[in-house]
Amino acid sequence: MYGLIGVGIKKLVEIELGSSAWDRISQRADFSERDFIKTDCYDDSMIFKLVHEISNELGVSVADVLIKFGHYWVDFAISEGYGNAYKLGGTSFVDFLKNLNKLHMYVASSFPKLQPPHFQVVNDTGEELDLIYRSARSDLEPMVIGLIEALGIKFNKKISITVLSKDAEKTIFKTIYS
Numbered sequence: 001m002y003g004l005i006g007v008g009i010k011k012l013v014e015i016e017l018g019s020s021a022w023d024r025i026s027q028r029a030d031f032s033e034r035d036f037i038k039t040d041c042y043d044d045s046m047i048f049k050l051v052h053e054i055s056n057e058l059g060v061s062v063a064d065v066l067i068k069f070g071h072y073w074v075d076f077a078i079s080e081g082y083g084n085a086y087k088l089g090g091t092s093f094v095d096f097l098k099n100l101n102k103l104h105m106y107v108a109s110s111f112p113k114l115q116p117p118h119f120q121v122v123n124d125t126g127e128e129l130d131l132i133y134r135s136a137r138s139d140l141e142p143m144v145i146g147l148i149e150a151l152g153i154k155f156n157k158k159i160s161i162t163v164l165s166k167d168a169e170k171t172i173f174k175t176i177y178s
Helices: 003-017 019-028 044-058 062-087 093-098 100-108 141-154
Strands: 118-122 128-134 159-166 171-177
Touching: 003 019, 003 044, 003 062, 019 044, 044 062, 062 100, 062 141, 093 100, 093 118, 093 128, 093 141, 093 171, 100 118, 128 141, 141 159, 141 171
Parallel strands: none
Antiparallel strands: 118 128, 128 171, 159 171
């Protein structure tokens, strides 16, 4: 993963728990650097070790940490200069979901080794939809839930999102919005 993800995780921890908590967490995760360079690539296992240690620090599940990070990511990415990318998403909640791949392609121009997830909206009724999520990385579904909930807030939508099904290739989320 790119360091931008790590920068976001670190900032969230420092906002929620303080810099001393980040020091403890990064030490327990054997992350001696303590800081990330946004454009450098880091081993996924390091990011997951940090997330695991954050869950230990908070006494919550890894899924809860990832949901919280998903909520945080939307505003964080905009604050880090990716607001123009978000403008590509469109002016409605559903349009934004339909354009997530376009947004990731735009960001990939700055991060050539990016391995973005792929999203597909199907069965949209105007009140609910199925969101198909594919990723080379496993176990990030809770982060996707947090992201979708945060996007719902951005577009003034009440969101209910659950995993409808999951297999080795994809996860399908049932997303109800109003």
